[in-house]
Amino acid sequence: MMSSASSDSTIDIDQENIIKLNVGGELFMTYRSTIMKSDATHLINLVKQTSTRHEIYIDRSSELFQDIMLYIRENAILVKDLKKLQALLKEAIFYNIKSMIDKVQAAIIEAEELQEKQDFKPKVVLKDIRQMYDTFQSSTITKPKYKIIEEKDGVSQDYYLIDIVYIKDINRCFDHGKAYCSCSSSPKLVLIPKNAI
Known part of the structure; x- marks a missing residue:
């Protein structure tokens, strides 16, 4: 001790x-x-x-x-x-x-x-579908070329966007309860595979 x-x-x-x-x-x-x-x-x-x-x-x-x-x-x-x-x-x-x-x-x-x-933040560009649609419909404006790449299960497929169309939905409109209502149309992209050209 x-x-x-x-x-x-x-x-x-x-x-x-x-x-x-x-x-x-x-x-x-x-x-x-x-x-x-x-x-x-x-x-x-x-x-x-x-x-x-x-x-x-x-x-x-x-x-x-x-x-x-x-x-x-x-x-x-x-x-x-x-x-x-x-x-x-x-x-x-x-x-x-x-x-x-x-x-x-x-x-x-x-x-x-x-x-x-x-x-680092990638640059994001918002494209207005209606404006793109108007460009595709116009005969006086030179149409831009858009390319879309779809990747699925590790395989990618390139497409060219050749048009945008508005299709009215058959189903009833949620707002007005009518079939084929004018507000129920949605844009659809018309694509063609790159390898098909």
Whole structure:
């Protein structure tokens, strides 16, 4: 069983090894050895110059310092947000942590690539069927050519759109309850397979 005197001396030794870092007004405590074993050159220099009895004040972001300490302790970067990674890179440069700078730069490239994929939206064009129908019916307008590709069970078939026709539905109109109602017509595409031409 450890005596009270020896346990008190262990606490004193631990307290001698603990350093206090006041970063942007927030207090962080860690073992001197944690900093000294890291490659955080700026922090190592500050720790060397300061007694453990004194607080080291650093005028930087306390929020980002949590990520700095996580890296020093665990060699891990958990930040995924691009803006925060860019800010974290500035902090890693300030503290002169070379290995962290490389890892944060790699994480920034990865985050930028991910953002580009998320930002990419295919261009969508809405074609008015009635306007297309009018174009096909007109004798004065040069008719555009449309091609439709149908894919089914891994097989694709190309079609040319040669016309659009409106066919009145035989069934009763939902709005007026009449068969062959004028509002019940719907456009149908007249297609011809490309290989048939």
